[in-house]
Amino acid sequence: MPDNLEKFTCLKRDIAKINIDPLQRGGILTPAAREALLEWGDGYSICDFCAGMLDRITNPPVEEFVHAVLPEFLGTDEVRVTHGARESKFAAMHALCEKGDWVVMDGNAHYTTVLAAERAGLKIEYVPSSKEPDYAITAEGYVQAIERAYEHKGNVSMAVLTYPDGNYGNLADAGAISGACHDYGVPLLLNGAYSVGRMPVNARELGADIIVASGHKSMAASGPVGLLGASEEYAKTIFRLSPTKKNKEVELLGCTVRGAPLLTLMASFPAVVERIRHWPEEVEKARAFSAEMEKLGMKQLGDRPHNHDLMFFLAENLFEISQKAKKGRYFLYRDLKERGISGIKPGLTRQFKLSTFGLSKEEMDEVIRAFDEIINSYENQ
């Protein structure tokens, strides 16, 4: 063993005052979740009163949360807690699809949807988006993708819609898409990693048979933790019990999240339900921010007017600056950081995404001011 292991202790996060990374805006803990972290931090802390099934623990009240509150919250029949949205997607695919089957997914799908399908041995038929500037996904696209998979003599056993996608923050017409999939008898999995916990989402109303969510991405929870919801028809296969080990669900390997992350999810939940009520304000904020960015010469791609806090910008002016700036393509990252702002990936200038979720008016103004100052500082050189 190396001598200096102390370097792995006392590590501090080097974080900026304002973080506009879409991945992180929805995962900032509430004060109640921070308390839960400390109280339930030890290894198997929620197992003190477990009789063998994680989701049936009554002290703390996991059972009520998982079997009563979450199904109503997601608008689905059964819900389980998982390690995250990607693990939920894999579990659903692994349980419901056979190796060699086809899964149809939107061209804007998160990379983890692709990995989940690859891990489950599935072939992928994409629904291409409409390309720049909208990158829209349509129900007709799903019909065509399913038809193409059939032409390969494939069995299409699942469709996935990313709602919204993680690049453009586009919210496709999920109702129309689920209708199209159901016409072919294909169940729809809705990836709500960027929606559940931020905005109202009801699987039943949208026609989604399966829904996945991310605690650390959008539910103010300490990861890894996520949700997997399913209608009765699919839940009985996904959450099937072991033939040999009583009361243990095979696809979840018995229990999933066995400690603090689940308790942070529960502790933040009242605040999450409350913030969802304010979603129209978040959309207004995003639109106002987008308008300000466009005044500075950048262009917001994807849905217009935009319906989500995650936004994608094309910035030819910043790209031009990067061609001349001393720090090259890292100038934007560094100049923003100097102004207390982080979350745009180092090296990106021509196109990038960001989120305004949960930012105050003052913080949004500060971000806009920073972009304005940076652009001006190079134009005046």
Place this chain on the structure above:
Amino acid sequence: MPDNLEKFTCLKRDIAKINIDPLQRGGILTPAAREALLEWGDGYSICDFCAGMLDRITNPPVEEFVHAVLPEFLGTDEVRVTHGARESKFAAMHALCEKGDWVVMDGNAHYTTVLAAERAGLKIEYVPSSKEPDYAITAEGYVQAIERAYEHKGNVSMAVLTYPDGNYGNLADAGAISGACHDYGVPLLLNGAYSVGRMPVNARELGADIIVASGHKSMAASGPVGLLGASEEYAKTIFRLSPTKKNKEVELLGCTVRGAPLLTLMASFPAVVERIRHWPEEVEKARAFSAEMEKLGMKQLGDRPHNHDLMFFLAENLFEISQKAKKGRYFLYRDLKERGISGIKPGLTRQFKLSTFGLSKEEMDEVIRAFDEIINSYENQ
């Protein structure tokens, strides 16, 4: 939504002064890990400086921890961080075995090993233990189990040894068992959920091709977090890259633990390395405790003299009390709790397991005194 969601906040653990649950003794956080929890609690907190691969993050120093420190610590070529030992086992089986293959495992295997095999679609051939009082597992047993699987015309693609098992705390002769498996060309997976982080374990020295560990069970980490180590030969399949998503490992769905649990594992690591140096003292403590329990009329099953802090006791005297006691079979749980001790499952009296790991001499004395008092209080009735 129900009105009263506040019940999910401010939840407190109702814990006893001394917890002798084997599941929990090794997962109690160090002060450094508690600091890490708060510092890195937010959702995707370790992703601030990620360039696309979790295990290559240099700030915090995940890369050095995962690629240099952990392989040396486990005595294996490649290591990745996972959601826990069960998830590690499934990942290895799913990557290395074909559906319908056979896996050979010890009869003392943890239920999650069975679930991992069932989830991966594998058939199981058990190596029976020698039954009471030793419950021993031998290399010859593995030879016979592999032969039996061959008789079913099965392809045996993995063997698993639980080291130690979670019932008796038995440490089988892993070297002899790996030798037997290798004679048949079968790789051995060592389940170190109860050993790695408590005692010295070196996969290479024991002949294990794959090794799994549990952060929340035995490495003083906040779960869910575990390790999956493999020799080069198997690592290249388990940790294969996606054919379509650059730098993403399919079996891990890209990233696994994306926040605080990994940082708590790192923060506790120096203390874990240090406590392993004191393992001989832990064994001495366990043996002394066992001797005291036997003086009180109970019998320790499994390896004798015992080589691990996890011990299984047969207590006919407590069972007899339960037949007459007012609280019936719950008397032991309640009487211990009254004395500030928890960790024996409610309702158990005739046989139960416990752990002395990390207990001080005074705490061990207190537990023995409690058993003594309880037994006497009923005998004098």
